[in-house]
Amino acid sequence: MGSIGERVRTKGFGQPEGLLGRFGGWLMVRGNGPTEKQLVQLAQLQPKDHVLVIGPGPGVGLLAAGKRAAIVVGVDPSETMLTASRQRCADLIETGKVQLIQGDAEHTHQPDQSANVVLSVNNVELWPDRKAALTEIHRVLKPNGRLYISAHQKWLPGGQAGLATDVERAGFDHVETWTWEPPGRRASTAVMLSARRPPH
Numbered sequence: 001m002g003s004i005g006e007r008v009r010t011k012g013f014g015q016p017e018g019l020l021g022r023f024g025g026w027l028m029v030r031g032n033g034p035t036e037k038q039l040v041q042l043a044q045l046q047p048k049d050h051v052l053v054i055g056p057g058p059g060v061g062l063l064a065a066g067k068r069a070a071i072v073v074g075v076d077p078s079e080t081m082l083t084a085s086r087q088r089c090a091d092l093i094e095t096g097k098v099q100l101i102q103g104d105a106e107h108t109h110q111p112d113q114s115a116n117v118v119l120s121v122n123n124v125e126l127w128p129d130r131k132a133a134l135t136e137i138h139r140v141l142k143p144n145g146r147l148y149i150s151a152h153q154k155w156l157p158g159g160q161a162g163l164a165t166d167v168e169r170a171g172f173d174h175v176e177t178w179t180w181e182p183p184g185r186r187a188s189t190a191v192m193l194s195a196r197r198p199p200h
Contacts, residue, residue, distance in 0.1 A: 018097060021079060034182045035190055036061030036121045039148050042194070043117050045069045052115040052140060054105050054133075055123035059085030065119065066092040073110065075103040105133035110140040121150045122190075134170035141197040153179060153189040160191045167195050 040061055045051060045068040056062040056074035062085055066072045072092075076082050082100050092098040103109045105120070105127045118137050127133045137147060149163070156163060164177045172195035180190045 009161050010194070018041040019097045030096065032057065032122050033060040034094055034184070034187070035150050035180075037064050037121075038180065038182070039121055039150050039192070040064040040168075042192070043119060043146065043148050047119060049116040050114060051115050051117045051119065052108060052110060054108070054120040054137075055081075055126075056100075057081050057121075057123075059088035060097060063089050063092065064124065069097075069117075071097060071099065072099060072107075073099045073115075075101050075105075075108045075110075077102065096125060100176060104199055105115075106136050108140055112139055112140045115140050116142055116145050117126055118145070118147045120148070122152060124149055124151045124163065125155045130157075132164055134166060134172075138171050138197055143197055143199045145197045147193070147195045147197070149193040150180070153191045156191055163191065163193055167193060171192050171198070 037060065045065060047068070047070060049069040051064060051065050051069045051072045053062050053072060053074045055076055057076065057180065058081060059074065061071060062074045066089055074085055076085070079102065082102060085100055086093060091099045093100070101109055106129060119140060124130065147167070151163070153160070158166070160177050164175050167175050174196040175193065177191060177193045180192050181187070183192055
């Protein structure tokens with residue numbers, strides 16, 4: 001059996017479930033919400049874009065993206081979070097603009113070269129195999145497709161430089177990283193990354 005800390009991390013944030021998962025979702029809305037909206041704004045989504053959101057959690061960024069893009073697919077391993085996203089994005093789901101699928105960064109269940117944009121906020125640090133996940137993201141992105149990642153700086157394995165290196169090794173170019181200070185006294189510094197799948 002894992003420690004209490006590991007259980008809270010997994011059931012509250014990694015694969016939210018039950019009471020801990022619902023509490024984790026509440027914290028995500030408050031803590032991740034501004035960063036998700038910031039990443040959607042940075043992506044400059046267009047009405048024709050097909051967007052993949054990895055780990056949408058309770059759906060704050062999913063809703064923001066769904067208001068701008070043609071289709072937004074959210075992939076999350078947690079049924080608790082998928083339920084929260086369904087509630088938050090009910091109107092957009094009804095119109096077909098938002099779709100939800102149970103999966104993860106390594107298994108998005110999306111066709112090759114199907115997305116213009118991939119977004120990920122505060123879950124890259126939870127990916128068991130970052131190389132495999134980035135390979136999967138590269139597969140589903142169209143040529144010239146764009147990747148945007150944000151992660152808590154203090155919990156990011158390998159730090160800002162390590163993430164950039166892994167993204168470049170996965171075949172992306174135009175890789176840029178920077179830090180951003182989310183609003184709120186308790187918010188922690190975010191590492192942000194943008195990259196592109198090359199045209200060929």
